[in-house]
Amino acid sequence: MKFLKKVSWKPLREEVGLKTVLDAFLGGFVYATLIFFPVFVILVELMVVYMYKRYTYVVLIIVALMFHQMLIHYFAKRALYLKKEDLKADIRPMFVMSETLINVIYLIGGLLFIFVFMPQLWV
Amino acid sequence: MNELTERFWPFIKVLALPYLAIMFVLLFPMEYYLQTPGGLAEVEAIIQVEDGYEQEGTISSTYIMSIKRPTFFQFMAGYFSDYSTSGELSGSDADYTNEEINTISYLDKYTSVNAAVIVAYEKASEIDDSITIEYSQNLMVYGKADYLSHYDAIDFGDEFVQMEGDGGMIVTSQDYIDYMDSLDDEDESNDESNPIAEYTEDKKLYEFTFLDEDGEAYSVVLEKNAETDKFGLTLELYYLVNKETTFPVYQESDSNIGGPSGGLLQTLSIYNMLIPEDITKGRKIAGTGEINYDGSVGYIGGVKQKIVTAYLNDVDVFFIPNLDDDYYYDNYQEALRVCEELNIDPEGWLVPVSHVDEAIDFLNDQNGGITP
Structure with missing residues (x-):
């Protein structure tokens, strides 16, 4: 509960402004995507070649998506500290919560894709 | 974002070329085919x-x-x-692009399903005479040579209706189907009885009429290729099911x-x-x-x-x-x-x-x- 109480974007927004937070996440997204783009291409191309192992590759793609968003958060955090070295707002709980939430969404979406959409796609 | 770029600039400079090389390997298409299990x-x-x-x-x-x-x-x-x-x-x-190969592949699948329905219904009607099936013969565009004039106007799967030949002679799809049937009987190619070849000797330009996938008729004037003396069009005969008169649905x-x-x-x-x-x-x-x-x-x-x-x-x-x-x-x-x-x-x-x-x-x- 103590942890959850700390989860708020308000102190960070008030300290550095919304524009700076968004800019940090944009930078995080750009650099994380640059790093992960070849990974996604490799996994998709391998899935096409080894279609009989498609479920394995879809799981790997979901895991890669999770790492991708974790890297976005990591770069965003780095960008915030580079913008303001003496950042006072405790951003760790918010980032952990945000990463967990997105991972849960990816997981639910991934399971839906595997068990609902994939059997419909390959007919 | 600028802060990140500044911070990582030395890495970006070193890794840019290897990164581009990796992307080239990952995205460059080769003139090969690859078949793997599905x-x-x-x-x-x-x-x-x-x-x-x-x-x-x-x-x-x-x-x-x-x-x-x-x-x-x-x-x-x-x-x-x-x-x-x-x-x-x-x-x-x-010769074909990947998109065209996919279109042909789906045309193959569409006509294959129709053939499967026809054979299965006819076979089952031997057991249950309430089962009925009706179908029509259709001449469809299955191949296009690169020298075909109006290449983009004619799509794979469009239905050939007729062609206006020498002296206003109309060659219908039925004429061409009869010609194809005669080929089956003789089991050899016979260009002399090909009605399109027979009535396209005097001129270079001839008007062809097709039906597109929505059933809309359109006409194009096709030119014979000087080198091959052909229009560059391959027509295939398919049987398509008439769903309205087929039972059960x-x-x-x-x-x-x-x-x-x-x-x-x-x-x-x-x-x-x-x-x-x-x-x-x-x-x-x-x-x-x-x-x-x-x-x-x-x-x-x-x-x-x-x-x-x-x-x-x-x-x-x-x-x-x-x-x-x-x-x-x-x-x-x-x-x-x-x-x-x-x-x-x-x-x-x-x-x-x-x-x-x-x-x-x-x-x-x-x-x-x-x-x-």
Whole structure:
């Protein structure tokens, strides 16, 4: 509960402004995507070649998506500290919560894709 | 973002070239093809007969991954697999774009489903005379040479209606169908009786009329190529089902899988939905092979990948085309060679068939040929 109480974007927004937070996440997204783009291409191309192992590759793609968003958060955090070295707002709980939430969404979406959409796609 | 760029600039400078090299390997297409195993697709998922009989087992067609112009990375990934086949693109595959190859593949699948419905309904009507089917003969565009004038205006699958030849002579699709029928009888090409060739000698430009996929008529003036003395158009004869007068009604669902090689299994599945006796007998049935309008089974490509797919999916029965001895290409013999190469025992599940009747007889057999 103590942890959850700390989860708020308000102190960070008030300290550095919304524009700076968004800019940090944009930078995080750009650099994380640059790093992960070849990974996604490799996994998709391998899935096409080894279609009989498609479920394995879809799981790997979901895991890669999770790492991708974790890297976005990591770069965003780095960008915030580079913008303001003496950042006072405790951003760790918010980032952990945000990463967990997105991972849960990816997981639910991934399971839906595997068990609902994939059997419909390959007919 | 600028802060990150400043912070990582030394790394970006060092890694930019290797990064571009990796992307080149990952995205550069090669003029090769790659065939790898795919999976099984239950026919019931794409064709459903209204109030059709239930089946205990499954009947599935087998699909493979046929990658035209794979990237360098895909090619290398497939090259080292025991299950893949690769080679240089040749023939029409080399001339067409990947999009056009896909369109042709879906046209093949569409006409194959129609052939499967016709054969299955006619076969089932021998058991139940309330089953009726009507169909029409259609001449459709199946091939386009690069020198075809108005190349983009004419789509694969458009229906040929007529052509205005020398002296205002109208050559209809029926005239051309009669010509094609005569070719079947004589079993050899005869350009002298080809009505399009016969009535296009005086001029260079002739008006052709087609129906597009929405049934809208359009006309184009096509020019004969000086070098080949041809228009560059390949027409194929297909039988298309008239759904309004066909009983019982059937529905088709969208499918991502193209090609005609599911024809035999589609025929068996539709036939099984139409007759009270379940020919699956609880078995997992798969196979491959084109279905011809007379019920005979045509040869297919990608035998190795299909055998592997069937083996990995642990099927009970796998039908494979078995052509007569004087045919130059025998899928069954190739399948046996693949089994030997990959150390797969073909005994009991690999069944050669040359006609849909053979497949039905096999399945109707009490044990279905499978050792219990």
